[in-house]
Amino acid sequence: MTDAILLSIIIPVYNVESYLPRCAESVFSQMTNECEVIFVDDGSTDDSGRICDNYASSRANVSVVHKKNGGLSSARNVGMKSASGQYLLFVDSDDYLLRNAIDDLLSIIVSYAPDIMKFDYTRILGDEGTNVSSPLKDGLYSSESELKELLHRSLRDEHSMILSAWSHVYNSRFIESNNLLFVSEREIGSEDYLFNLQAYLYASSIYHINRCLYAYVARDGSLTEIYRPKLYEKYTDLYKRIMSSFQSKDAYGLFSNDILHFYIWLVYAPVLQQELAIGRKENIRRVRRILRSHDFHDALEQYDSSTLSLKQKFLYSVMKHRLWIILYVIYLVKR
Known part of the structure; x- marks a missing residue:
């Protein structure tokens, strides 16, 4: 690893020839000599790979790795292995960086050198953008109590942004020393959840940037919409891996109810919601099977629901007592 590069920007690429130029230009327009860009072409069948090659041949500190298709996690892991920077930033190729994002990140790297940085983002849908902001104050969190609170929020707060690797920057040595890699969403539903929860569990310092640095573009046909x-x-499987990670750090007892909360509401939305949205007989049967399943019902039995809102307590009770028809009626009314 060379000290000359502070920030490696890893861009996994798969069949995004229409979106890639916008993403790339948002990075190139603010890059400094302290940055490198690594495109990881994950077996694209359109013109994406050639576009990446053109960038690599015409710009300094830009490279491309071509690989057989293996999914987003595989591409990110290859990018991490190829990176020489002290910090890692992942940018999805259909998204883009907002103005001054790199300057803001480099400034914090030089001043604080945290294990992790996290930042707010803008969600783009069509021609409209909505800022998604954390209630956290801008600054460094490094005390034991502060880090516990961040992990608690990350397991419970829908705006914690724990779900997205692209809303974080990671110290490379921190990642290496803790042997962190992305596990495929094809196995655990979301590669980001496990990676970030493990990172938060191991971190000794996290800097929160209370500004939007990234534009997440929601589009039909993307992985999150299917x-x-x-x-x-x-x-x-994800839930069990999270439990195992916390148990290995003797932290499960402290966060057990938070982990149960995370799992229960992850199953409610999107798992049960996507089945109810289709509403065919086989989907309704699947809802009933999930409510009867050992793992989910056991989690509901163990969970302390005393801090939930009245609305959440009602939904929790409906799931605990396996009242699938009420869940379906609730979905129909909300729709």
């Missing part, structure tokens, strides 16, 4: 069968089984 119905995914067997999602319950994948999220249950």
